[in-house]
Amino acid sequence: MRYISTRGKAPVLTFEEAMLTGLARDGGLYVPETIPTLTQGQIAAMAGQSYEDIAFAVMRPFIGDTFTDAEFKTLITKAYAGFGHAARAPLVQLDSNHFLLELFHGPTLAFKDFAMQIIGQMFEAALTRSGKRVTIVGATSGDTGSAAIEAFRGLDAVDVFILYPHNRVSEVQRRQMTTPTEDNVHAIAVDGDFDDCQAAVKDMFNDFAFREEVSLAGVNSINWGRVLAQVVYYFSSAVSLGAPGRDISYTVPTGNFGDIFAGYIAKQMGLPIKDLIVATNRNDILHRTLETGAYTKEGVTPTISPSMDIQVSSNFERALFYAYDQDGGTVAGQMEDLKSGGFTISQGAYQALKETYKSGRASEKETATAIKTYVAKHGELLCPHSAVGVHVAEAHQGSTPMVTLATAHPAKFPAAVEAATNIHPPLPPRMADLYERSERITRVANDLSAIQTIIRDRIN
Numbered sequence: 001m002r003y004i005s006t007r008g009k010a011p012v013l014t015f016e017e018a019m020l021t022g023l024a025r026d027g028g029l030y031v032p033e034t035i036p037t038l039t040q041g042q043i044a045a046m047a048g049q050s051y052e053d054i055a056f057a058v059m060r061p062f063i064g065d066t067f068t069d070a071e072f073k074t075l076i077t078k079a080y081a082g083f084g085h086a087a088r089a090p091l092v093q094l095d096s097n098h099f100l101l102e103l104f105h106g107p108t109l110a111f112k113d114f115a116m117q118i119i120g121q122m123f124e125a126a127l128t129r130s131g132k133r134v135t136i137v138g139a140t141s142g143d144t145g146s147a148a149i150e151a152f153r154g155l156d157a158v159d160v161f162i163l164y165p166h167n168r169v170s171e172v173q174r175r176q177m178t179t180p181t182e183d184n185v186h187a188i189a190v191d192g193d194f195d196d197c198q199a200a201v202k203d204m205f206n207d208f209a210f211r212e213e214v215s216l217a218g219v220n221s222i223n224w225g226r227v228l229a230q231v232v233y234y235f236s237s238a239v240s241l242g243a244p245g246r247d248i249s250y251t252v253p254t255g256n257f258g259d260i261f262a263g264y265i266a267k268q269m270g271l272p273i274k275d276l277i278v279a280t281n282r283n284d285i286l287h288r289t290l291e292t293g294a295y296t297k298e299g300v301t302p303t304i305s306p307s308m309d310i311q312v313s314s315n316f317e318r319a320l321f322y323a324y325d326q327d328g329g330t331v332a333g334q335m336e337d338l339k340s341g342g343f344t345i346s347q348g349a350y351q352a353l354k355e356t357y358k359s360g361r362a363s364e365k366e367t368a369t370a371i372k373t374y375v376a377k378h379g380e381l382l383c384p385h386s387a388v389g390v391h392v393a394e395a396h397q398g399s400t401p402m403v404t405l406a407t408a409h410p411a412k413f414p415a416a417v418e419a420a421t422n423i424h425p426p427l428p429p430r431m432a433d434l435y436e437r438s439e440r441i442t443r444v445a446n447d448l449s450a451i452q453t454i455i456r457d458r459i460n
């Protein structure tokens, strides 16, 4: 299995190289040269299997000879052992045809744990074997950062720096990042928004001298391994609802487009997914793009679903790459235009995107109403991101079973949940003292060289 860049000009890599490399050297994102498919029989055989067994069956074709089967199975077992639910990703029935896929039973209570826990295992195994050290720099609107810090804290071969937008993540998210005591993890509050943090990370990858100097690696969904691990729960949920014997649709609260893109990969692998629905909050660039064919940046507006407060949606580049029939030159051109505000997708590619993705948006009021309604009607207390999802899903429901991804635990966003319902969602007992733990916060201007200086100082 070889990995190619969405911009067509970077070296072709193995899975291990792509995983440890992060951003491609031409600024693009790595994707597999071909997407492996599973037969109907292989998919049917997943019914009743453990999450770990399904993870092995889905991910194995992508990893080449990076790990032996036995090694990979061990890494998967370790990755999901700390999850607080035996099913790992349980499905809850909301009404006759609408299901909620609870992805918040991992150690940091968000869907990011599904990928970050296995990435942590794979990095550790690969770096132990090679004896190398890396510096991971990541951008977060709250959940990637806490999941990365949890997955990598205390590892000898890795330093982790997480850039988050100052005052634009929830207090629980911030504390999850600033309270771990291990000195290989560093949370850095940037005076800017998530897009500024993500741009800084990509600029560091494009600064080749810095990239070599610190052995830069990435665990945002830039990293193919992140997307890959998220493909698994599409399979586990679909087979438990009768796939491959029937179609399933998914609504996915979306920001950086990694989670929904994982659904696209599942579909390409042979899973019978009918609709893939992008659900956005009022930072609705993806919804507008799918409605108009023009990707036009506006400022980021803070919302009660802060992890989706994103305008430059990293993995949309991967979606474009497939919509343009893997024409890296055209993708590179569109990404260049994005620097000056936006781009218009050609008719053919736009049609391809419209055939693949549907979309919808929830206002702040609609989000709060969904939180209130779903606890009253269905007994399910939703986080604001998942509430965006169910609101949008309702508008797209038909005869095909609909699964909405519940991407975070409500206790990560207590203020928004309490304002909507008067219910205070408690943290699980193992985190009950989160508010008493002392924080380590470094604050920095939105300035690339200032951020690079902090990283250099801390690793030397």
Ligand SMILES: Cc1ncc(COP(=O)(O)O)c(C=O)c1O
Pocket (backbone or CB within 6 Å): 110, 111, 142, 143, 144, 221, 253, 254, 255, 256, 257, 258, 259, 260, 307, 308, 385, 386, 407, 408
């Ligand atoms: C809770 C939550 N929901 C949804 C999203 C959006 O996911 P993606 O960025 O993969 O589109 C995020 C951030 O990634 C998140 O943290």
Ligand SMILES: N[C@@H](CCOP(=O)(O)O)C(=O)O
Pocket (backbone or CB within 6 Å): 139, 140, 141, 142, 143, 144, 145, 219, 220, 221, 222, 255, 256, 258, 307, 308, 314
């Ligand atoms: N919402 C994310 C933003 C980063 O997304 P990623 O999937 O590219 O890591 C977050 O919570 O940090």
